[in-house]
Amino acid sequence: MSQRPVADDTARDAWLVALNPTAKVASVLVLGLASIVFPSPILGALIVVALFALAAAMGYFRPFAKLMIGFGIPVTLMLLLIQGCYSPQNVTVIADLGFARLGLEGTLYALSTVVTLLTFLGGFYLMNRTTYTGELVADLTERGLPPKAGYLVLASLNVVPQMKRRMATIQEAQVARGLDMGGDIISRVRATVPLLGPVVMSSLADAEERSMMLETHGFHLNERAHTSYVVVRHATADKPLVIASAVVLVLSVAARIASVAGVLPL
Amino acid sequence: MSEKASFAQKLKDQFSTKSLVLIPIAVGINLIGGTLCSMLKLPLFLDTIGTLVVACLSGPWVAALTGLLTNVFLAIVANPVNFPYAIVSVLVGLTAGYMARAGFFNKKSGIVAVWLAVTLVNAVSASLITSFVFGGATGINGTSVVTAAFVVALQDVLLSVFSSAILENLLDKGISVLIAYTIWRKIPRRLVSQYAMAGIADGEAPVGPGRDELDDKLEDDDLDFDDEDEDLDLGFDDEDL
Numbered sequence: 449m450s451q452r453p454v455a456d457d458t459a460r461d462a463w464l465v466a467l468n469p470t471a472k473v474a475s476v477l478v479l480g481l482a483s484i485v486f487p488s489p490i491l492g493a494l495i496v497v498a499l500f501a502l503a504a505a506m507g508y509f510r511p512f513a514k515l516m517i518g519f520g521i522p523v524t525l526m527l528l529l530i531q532g533c534y535s536p537q538n539v540t541v542i543a544d545l546g547f548a549r550l551g552l553e554g555t556l557y558a559l560s561t562v563v564t565l566l567t568f569l570g571g572f573y574l575m576n577r578t579t580y581t582g583e584l585v586a587d588l589t590e591r592g593l594p595p596k597a598g599y600l601v602l603a604s605l606n607v608v609p610q611m612k613r614r615m616a617t618i619q620e621a622q623v624a625r626g627l628d629m630g631g632d633i634i635s636r637v638r639a640t641v642p643l644l645g646p647v648v649m650s651s652l653a654d655a656e657e658r659s660m661m662l663e664t665h666g667f668h669l670n671e672r673a674h675t676s677y678v679v680v681r682h683a684t685a686d687k688p689l690v691i692a693s694a695v696v697l698v699l700s701v702a703a704r705i706a707s708v709a710g711v712l713p714l
Numbered sequence: 715m716s717e718k719a720s721f722a723q724k725l726k727d728q729f730s731t732k733s734l735v736l737i738p739i740a741v742g743i744n745l746i747g748g749t750l751c752s753m754l755k756l757p758l759f760l761d762t763i764g765t766l767v768v769a770c771l772s773g774p775w776v777a778a779l780t781g782l783l784t785n786v787f788l789a790i791v792a793n794p795v796n797f798p799y800a801i802v803s804v805l806v807g808l809t810a811g812y813m814a815r816a817g818f819f820n821k822k823s824g825i826v827a828v829w830l831a832v833t834l835v836n837a838v839s840a841s842l843i844t845s846f847v848f849g850g851a852t853g854i855n856g857t858s859v860v861t862a863a864f865v866v867a868l869q870d871v872l873l874s875v876f877s878s879a880i881l882e883n884l885l886d887k888g889i890s891v892l893i894a895y896t897i898w899r900k901i902p903r904r905l906v907s908q909y910a911m912a913g914i915a916d917g918e919a920p921v922g923p924g925r926d927e928l929d930d931k932l933e934d935d936d937l938d939f940d941d942e943d944e945d946l947d948l949g950f951d952d953e954d955l
Contacts, residue, residue, distance in 0.1 A: 480794075519793065523851065530850035530865050530874075547866070561849050568794035576791065596734060600779075603738035604787050611742040612749060619753065629754060636754045637889055641896050644743075644750060648767065648897050651739045652905050659735040668731050 460507035461578055463685070469575075469584035470591065471686040476571030478693040483567045486700040487707035489556065492563025499570040508577060515573055520566055527558035581605050586678040595667070595674045603658075611647060618646045725775055732908050733772040737780050740764035744784040747890070758886045762832070765807045766894035770819050771901075771909040774811025781807040798847045802839045809835045814911065819898055829891045833883045840883075841876040850875055 459465070464472075483492035496516070503512035531554040532538075538551025585598040622642050623629065629639050662668070743764030751758050761784065769777035781803025789797035809831050818824035844850060844861075850871045851861055860881070864874030 526851035526859075526862055527849055529862050530871060534865050534869060534871055535849075536871075557849055565795060565848075568797075572790055572794055599734065600737055600783060601786075603735075604741040604783055605791075607738045607742040608745050608787075611739075611746050615746055615749060615753075633756070636756055639754055640750055640756075640760070640889070640893055643753070644746070644763065644893060645897055645900060647746060648743055649901070651742065652736075652901065655732070655735045655739050656905070656908065659732045662735065663731055 460505070464502075464506055464574065464578040466681055466683045467578075467689070468587065468680070468682050468686045469579045470587045471683075471690050472575045472579060473584065475689050475693040476568070476575055478690070478697050480564065480568045480571060482693070482697040482700040483560075483564045485697070485704050487704050489559040489563045491696075491700060492560065492567050496563055496566045496570060499567070499574065503570070503574060506574070506578070508574070512570065512573060516566055516570055519569060520562060523565065524558070524562045527561055528555060531555070531558040531561075580678075582678045583680055586676040587680045589674065589676065590680065599662075599667070607651075611651065614650065615643065615647050619643055622646075724773075729776065730909075733776045736768060736772060736909070737776060737783065740768040740777075740780040741784050741787060743767065744780070745787065758889060760886065760890050760893070762803070762806055762810075762836075762887065762890045763894050763897070765803065766810050766832075766891060767897055767901075769807060769810035770814045770894070770898045771906065771911055773815060773911050774808045777807030777811040778804040779807070781805075795848070798843050799840060801843065802836055805835050805839050806832055819895060825891060825895050829888050832891060833880070833887045836887060837876060837879040837883045841872065841879040844875045844879070845872045 479495055483495055486492065500509075500512065500516070503509050528550075532550045533545070533548035533554070535551060535554030535557060537553040537557070538549075540552035541549045542552050542555065543550040581602060585593075585602045589595055589598045619629075627639055627642055628635055630636070667674075741764060744761050745764075747760030747763050750756075751760055762781070765777050765781045765784070768780045782800050785796050785800035785803050789795075789800075810828060813819070813824070813828050813831060818828050850865065860878040861874050864877050865871060868874050868877070
């Protein structure tokens with residue numbers, strides 16, 4: 449996510465990369481919300497299928513399918529067992545497993561939860577693959593996000609790979625000095641402090657330098673608008689995408705109201 | 715009214731530029747805990763160490779924001795399942811922060827209290843979210859298997875989720891609090907004094923053993939210097955620049 453995608457018009461995912469980052473985030477959130485609101489798992493399932501199609505068209509099918517199936521199957525089985533067999537709402541029995549009976553209401557609930565989770569998981573995956581975080585934050589700041597909040601998001605994303613590298617260095621140093629990383633669980637728990645301690649201490653020293661740097665750059669001054677080097681992309685497809693997602697959400701809310709009122713038999 | 719203003723002022727004091735820079739680093743420490751666990755093959759998460767250290771350094775609300783950002787980050791980068799649990803991280807940050815302010819991080823019995831409080835807050839809020847948002851399981855870790863076993867035995871979803879959460883948290887938070895405490899004792903005084911909680915560590919409450927020793931050593935030649943520092947502070951304010 450933190451890497452900047454190379455601007456290549458011939459790449460298969462060029463269309464998705466060229467979209468405005470905020471538009472992508474907004475559509476993922478709105479579609480996910482729609483699949484929560486819609487009174488049956490069908491909408492979520494349709495969105496998941498659409499995401500699969502999109503991933504395939506963009507050339508990400510293999511990693512996308514690996515992620516979705518790797519997460520989806522265990523959680524589906526677990527929820528079917530817990531909700532399908534033991535939900536207090538179960539009235540209609542659809543199958544007898546011997547040790548427990550599978551109820552229709554719990555099964556539907558489990559399936560709705562799973563498709564909603566998959567909608568968010570798949571949507572965010574495609575967004576992450578095709579969005580440079582710096583551009584997203586620059587866009588959000590232009591749209592009125594306080595620069596301090598933008599800094600928090602961006603710095604959190606940047607600091608993690610940096611700390612992982614530092615951790616690897618410290619691990620090698622400590623092992624060279626005789627730290628035992630194997631053995632029983634107690635000695636392994638003990639090994640956490642010599643590994644984590646230096647990372648934390650050097651990061652705190654780093655924090656001091658960063659804050660001085662930010663202040664010399666005038667980051668804490670609020671009188672003037674902050675500028676950015678990052679160019680934010682806008683595409684003609686941005687608006688139709690967000691509007692289409694919003695329409696799906698509105699229809700889902702309508703379907704939910706109709707279902708609660710008893711008009712729609714879902 | 716005056717009470718409210720002082721709360722707002724306290725909040726503002728917590729969010730200085732130094733704290734702002736500290737937050738992403740604490741988020742990094744939270745997330746590196748997971749890497750550490752897989753490195754050492756430990757069946758834990760250790761994803762609250764950064765929050766706990768920040769609770770000691772900068773206070774409850776900065777710790778709460780650290781927890782929130784950790785989960786937002788995990789939700790966007792790893793798995794959206796993590797997002798609703800942001801509430802849990804926020805509550806853990808607040809609990810640890812207020813307990814740190816009350817001086818609990820400065821003595822061993824206090825650490826046990828922090829451990830139990832954080833475990834309870836985490837287990838109760840997390841199991842409510844697991845039960846009511848996800849219907850009992852999230853499938854992202856081994857806990858779901860334990861929960862499923864409890865469901866078969868106890869026939870009650872909420873109770874099962876809570877039982878597995880309490881088991882998992884007693885172990886995980888115990889080790890996290892212990893590591894955070896060890897680190898907190900070893901943070902140099904020079905670094906601590908830059909953050910909002912510096913007053914707590916400097917005199918309002920009893921200080922940690924590591925700092926005690928340091929104080930004893932420095933007491934004689936350091937006293938005059940401290941007085942000078944206070945005089946200098948009177949006419950000098952960051953905001954005036």
